[in-house]
Amino acid sequence: MLASTPSGPALTALTEGYSLCARAEGKSPRTIQIMTHSVVYFGVFLTATGRPADLARLGPEDIRTYARYL
Numbered sequence: 001m002l003a004s005t006p007s008g009p010a011l012t013a014l015t016e017g018y019s020l021c022a023r024a025e026g027k028s029p030r031t032i033q034i035m036t037h038s039v040v041y042f043g044v045f046l047t048a049t050g051r052p053a054d055l056a057r058l059g060p061e062d063i064r065t066y067a068r069y070l
Contacts, residue, residue, distance in 0.1 A: 011046070011053045037042045045069060 015036055022032045046053045049069075051062050 011039065011043045011055060013054065042066060 018039075019032055019036055022035070043053055045051075045066055046058075046062070049065070051065075052058060
C-alpha cells in the first residue's frame with residue numbers, strides 16, 4: 001500500500017513502486033539506482049525549499065524551479 005498524505009501519495013512511496021515495477025520489467029540495477037537517487041534528490045530539494053513533497057500539491061512552477069536549481 002502506498003504511503004500518502006491527506007491529499008495524495010508520498011514521493012517515497014511512488015519511488016518504491018517505480019523500483020518494484022522496473023525490476024519486474026528487467027531494467028538494469030544501475031538504471032533503477034540512478035532514477036531512485038534522482039527522485040530522492042528532488043525530495044531533498046522540495047523539503048529544503050519548503051515545497052510540498054505531496055505530488056498532488058506540486059505544480060509546473062515547482063518543477064521549473066527544480067530544473068533551474070539543477
